[in-house]
Amino acid sequence: MNPGKKQAEMIREISGVNPLKCMKCGKCSATCPSYNEMDIKPHQFVSYVVNEDIESLINSKSLWKCLSCFACVERCPRDVKPGKLIDAARQMVVRKKGQDYLKADEIPELLDPELPQQLLVSAFRRYRR
Amino acid sequence: MQRIGVFVCHCGSNIAATVDVSKVAEMALMEPGVAHAEDYQYMCSEAGQAKIAAAIQEKGLTGIVVCSCSPRMHEATFRKAAERAGLNPYMVEIANIREHCSWIHKDMEEATKKAVILMRAAVAKVNLNTPLQAGESRVTKRALVIGGGIAGIQTALDIADAGYEVDIVEKTPSIGGRMSQLDKTFPTLDCSACILTPKMVEASAHEKITIYTYSEVEKVSGFVGDFTVDIRRKARSVDMNKCTGCGVCQEKCPSKKAPSEFNRGLNTRSAIYTPFAQAIPNVPVIDREACIKFRTGKCGVCSKVCQAGAIDYEQKDEIITEKYGAIVVATGFDTIKLDRYDEYAYSQSKDVITSLELERVMNAAGPTHGHLERLSDGKAPKEIVFIQCVGSRCADDRGKPYCSKICCMYTAKHAMLIRDKYPDVNVTVFYIDVRTPGKNFDEFYRRAVEQYGVNYIKGQVGKVIPKPDGKLLVQGSDLLDNRQILKEADMVVLATAIEPNPDVRKIATMLTASIDTNNFLTEAHAKLRPVESPTAGIFLSGVCQGPKDIPETVAQAGAAAVKAIGLLAKDKLMTNPCTAHSDELLCNGCSSCENVCPYGAITYEDKEVNDHGIRETRRIAVVNNALCQGCGACTVACPSGAMDLQGFSNRQIIAEVDAICR
Amino acid sequence: MKYSYYPGCTLRTKAKALDAYARASAAALGIELVEIEDWQCCGGVYPLGSDEIATKLSSVRALNEAKVKGQSLVTMCSACHHVIKRVNDDMKNVEDIRVRANNYMELDEPYAGETEVLHFLEILRDRVGFDELKKKVTNPLTGKKIGAYYGCLLLRPGRLLNFDDPENPKIMEDFIRAIGAEPVIYPYRNECCGGYISLKEKEMSKNMCEKIMESAEGFGVEMLTTACPLCLYNLNKSTGVKLPVVYFTELLAEALGVKEEIKEEVQAL
């Protein structure tokens, strides 16, 4: 099995999303508050999974720009949940050793006195294994 | 014991080349009950049929087996031949030794063996055949049309023009339906009222048509050709015979705050009202919830000003009972509620409206007298955004899974009309797909783009954001440009999904007409019987069957009328005798059969039975032969073996099985 | 009325005020919040992967403890609420997760989503009732124009959280009305503040919060209220328009006349 196919299957499994339900309406991209920061746009996540090009998805900036705000999940008329797809790709990265997006030594300079614990815990969970 | 004649056809060489036909005939004579066997060149020819007739008469045959082509081809032919010779036509069975044997096998010995077995199976079956009589039932030559929109009006006119009495039952105070709310119609842009009102007048003036407005179907019983229907005529509080339609009562009515249904709640009406100026009948009704007289007991202005003395506060609902031979459902549609799509800010901004509301805004008789203006501040809009597929093509429970079909076209129409009348207004349409299958439809849409400069953007809108200055910010996708767009607009129009009239569930239940998961009525066959319900005598007209535009609705309304006329034209209905029947001694009244019957043909009766000398009253399944279509679902569902199917009885099929496995 | 209470990590540290005001208000309303023992942090975000088990166990532990006590589980923080409610839904409806989580937990009796998870706002709406709350207000916040900031976590996904209409919520507006103030609706109240993105992409979340603030101010909001410490943090970082942002429990305490009582306590935090 080619690696792309295997990875695509993994993404489907982790996310529980069936990308074939997508009708390509673009409502996710119309909704996304991080749209302008993303190189691969939310509505494209689906095609990358369908086309089994997971490498590009894994290496995209978008992975780290998604806010998990669930706006796309809420508004998707086809129940595709692009946010879950991108999170699955993110999981695939951070589950590999040494691939954390947030390195331990960069944390101190990111802190400030008001910063709530919640922010650190959340970021840890999204960015690190 | 039967005296069976077996007739083996050569079909030229079609059969005879592969099957030893004389051998089959010879073997037939060895079967129990067979009194005669012969083979012939072409059994279906005049001469062949004559041979059958002669054998019936000469040999006193009580049953016939024809070994020939498929029964789908000539079963009817041979049954008629037998009937002409004085034999009950249902005593004839066919052994298909052409399509199922000679044509598919090459080895003569093998094919002949198989043909013999097929002959035996047919003989075994005929041994158990009983003469069947097609039943008869009467036909009441009157049709009921439920719903007085364009579908119902057209159906009623067509049936009435064929010379039959038709009653239209309409829930609202006037006929006209959704079409009366439309401003212009695609793809010709003619005024909706101009083409609809003449039809409304024609229907009301037609001597064969009776219109019951402000009325609802309350109860339906009976079956095809012989329905009995109770219609509730709601109290109008106005005497229809006395009212002259002068309109003074509406003018003087002090209660003017009820939302106008006709104008989709965009403005108000008086408590005594006709929905619109061209209403038929032109007799108002009193909305008792809004009327001061009914709420407080004081007022009575309408009664005082009515010269004709037509106001009747004491009027009560009235039930009328009528008999019909055919019923046409034409209950139409409404737009879905948008309360679960508030990302489009429909409930947050008055300037976000549905397309049907836009029809009223554009209409000269509408709340803005036809001026295109924002409903919040009355200002003329400069930027209008249309959003397609709001609630259509939706996989979750917020919307509808189907395409509403009409939206692409009416949006092109709206866009074009606006650009034509107000060239300085920019129009943008966010679409997922533009679907324009229909005569002159795509040309129409292209005209909106090419001649009128309507800006079509492929991509859905994610959110409509009301701004403090009253404008609307539309955040959408431009998928072809791969951009997220923020577009400022003065008005946003939502192409809202349509759904069947919510009342249709109740009506379908009364009619035992089946309904799909989207509440559309199911047709008897999706391709070949699109205007008939699976329930005999019930026909479908318009959007109650599925989304459609006006031309399609009118075409289907006509088709439904033809089917109804075809039924009404008969004096008597011959019923398929191959129906189910229950053995009253075996039936235990468990309702299993009733639950699987798709036609509602099974009911229960308390019947006195004589079970081996013991007389007692039992609940027993009774099949209505006029409704039963003979599928046999009930025969298998029956746990006690009481239910059986005539023509395909348990014993007959088992006899065939046995003959094949012998 | 006695409830199991899950404060969460931030209410023990940076958001002690959210907690203190909530407890004081609850007491004033006759609601007993019993903090569950040995609770662990919920993790802040709900693990979306369908194969994630370990990260959901702290929520299951809290849920089970409430179940053993036969109480509903109350949360104050939007994030905790989001995570625990969704994990509870998994335990109730996703067999795979239920079986595997129970295998880890080795509880006396398997946990299958029996506990009811409530946000404190839901208690105010569904148990106390806003009409009743209004009667108990001694110090109405009359004249104050307050904008509710919901953010994402309380509302979405709407079908799972079943908290309010995710596109046009009204629970916080009704709350604001009940305490005597005037709720102001503005369209960005359910748009994201940036959430955890503000740790590394500070500009992104700043831009988002500015949009929210601007929109709120434009519609006449004088003060924003939220249930989420992270939203409060991000909104306060906004550099453009600056509106005061307060926890809804602070407003509640003020309206119930208990804010002054614990003022010193809060200031000492």
Next chain:
Amino acid sequence: MPLEKKEFKPKIVAFCCNWCSYAGADLAGSSRLTYPADVKIIRVPCSCRVNPMFILRAFEKGADGVIMCGCHPGDCHYSTGNYYARRRMTLLFSMLDYIGVESGRTRVEWVSAAEGVKFSETMNSFVEKIYSLGENVRLGDLRCKN
């Protein structure tokens, strides 16, 4: 004298509904698409007329395989008949399986009136399967056999 080993000629009963699969079989015939003569078709109005008893009876009388064909789900002439048939057959087949009748001896196929090719392919593959399974002994009535 050694017993002569008879060549195995299976008995196969096919129940076909009048509206779709029987017409599909007719089309196979008029298109001259061959399938083994071991298959004998019994016409029923609808697949929902097929009582599981008929299938048991066939096995009892020595059938080696029974196949039931109906309209495609959603296309039933009587709207819902084939759904009932599908459920009943699923139940029956699971019971046959339990008794030890190989699951390959029974089959349900949806064949439309236009699918002559499918009908013949289905019959070919079914007959092949029955040949591979050999004679059915489990439900046969042994009393009359020599």
